[in-house]
Amino acid sequence: xxxxxxNRFKANLMNKVVDLEADTINVALYNNSxxxxxxxxxxxxxxxxxxxxxxxxxxxxxxxxxxxxAATTYWDATDASWTSATFTAYHAVIYDSxxxxxxxxxxxxxxxQTVTSGTFTIQWHANGIISLA
Amino acid sequence: MPKPTExxxxxxxxxxxxxxxxxxxxxxxxxxxETVTTPNNDGGYDTVVKLPFCPISAVKR
Numbered sequence: 001x002x003x004x005x006x007n008r009f010k011a012n013l014m015n016k017v018v019d020l021e022a023d024t025i026n027v028a029l030y031n032n033s034x035x036x037x038x039x040x041x042x043x044x045x046x047x048x049x050x051x052x053x054x055x056x057x058x059x060x061x062x063x064x065x066x067x068x069x070a071a072t073t074y075w076d077a078t079d080a081s082w083t084s085a086t087f088t089a090y091h092a093v094i095y096d097s098x099x100x101x102x103x104x105x106x107x108x109x110x111x112x113q114t115v116t117s118g119t120f121t122i123q124w125h126a127n128g129i130i131s132l133a
Numbered sequence: 134m135p136k137p138t139e140x141x142x143x144x145x146x147x148x149x150x151x152x153x154x155x156x157x158x159x160x161x162x163x164x165x166x167e168t169v170t171t172p173n174n175d176g177g178y179d180t181v182v183k184l185p186f187c188p189i190s191a192v193k194r
Contacts (some may be wrong), residue, residue, distance in 0.1 A: 003164075003187050004156035036156065074186070086177070092184075107185045110151030111165040116139070117177025125186040 005130070006103040008041045012096070020075045020130075023098035027080050029089040035039030036091075036106040043093070043101040054085030054120075060099070074128030081121040087089065088114045092122055094116050094129070105130060142170040142178040154188060 012018040026043075034047040052055045064078035080092075090112060094104040113120075134148035137147035146169065153166045170178045 002156040002161055003185075005187055008192050038156070059179055084169035108153045108166075109182055109184075110153035113168060113180060113182050114139075114142075115178070115180040116143070117175040118173045120177065120179045121179070123181050123183045123185055129184075130187050132136040 001119045002036055003106060003108045004036045004038055005105045006040060007104050009096075009104045010064060011097060012102055017099050018033045018102070018104075019098075021067055023096050025062045025077070025104070026097050027062055027096055028057070028093050029082075029087070030091040030093055031057060031088075032090040032112070034091045034093070034106070036108065040046050040103055043095040043097075043103060048093075049089060051089055053087040053088050054082050055066050059093075062094075066129070072131050072133045074129070074131040076124060076128040079121055081119050082115075082121045084117070085115045085120045086117055087120070088112050089120070093111070138190065142180075143172050143176065146171050153185065155185060 029049045030047050031049060042131050048057055049055045060080060061078060062077040066073050067073065090109055092107045096102045096104060137149055140160045141147050149168045151166050153164050155164055166185065167183040169181045172178050
């Protein structure tokens with residue numbers, strides 16, 4: 001399994017379809033049957049965690065979205081958290097709800113990530129979620 | 134380093150590192166994904182998954 005950027009997102013950047021600051025961008029959690037396929041185009045509930053244990057299908061909208069312009073330009077957001085959570089997730093998928101649920105990227109957690117009666121937090125990298133050099 | 138058990142996670146702060154992969158075009162690059170769990174007052178534990186970024190184009194790291 002691997003993380004990666006969907007081809008649809010690359011095209012949306014070039015076609016001025018996506019606005020990573022203004023659009024509603026969601027992050028959803030997936031089970032171990034999910035696999036990153038670059039040619040996938042739209043968000044799906046297939047292999048997404050069920051609506052239970054503190055998780056709701058569709059995921060949650062990212063807050064604090066910001067693009068920082070530099071030699072390596074990057075896009076970042078506030079860390080995503082689910083409270084009162086009991087679940088196991090293997091992947092996160094980010095998609096643009098404003099742009100018809102078009103996929104942006106899939107992130108492999110490297111294995112099972114569990115939480116029990118607690119808060120599950122995805123801490124984005126200090127260099128942002130996506131960077132372009 | 135053994136993986137922390139569910140009991141470990143409920144009783145002490147644990148740190149674990151797993152190997153993930155980022156695909157850039159046809160190239161896969163290995164990255165570390167760190168997980169920290171902290172016992173909470175509800176008898177469970179909180180989890181923080183620290184992610185690498187997803188470069189669109191290759192970035193030296």
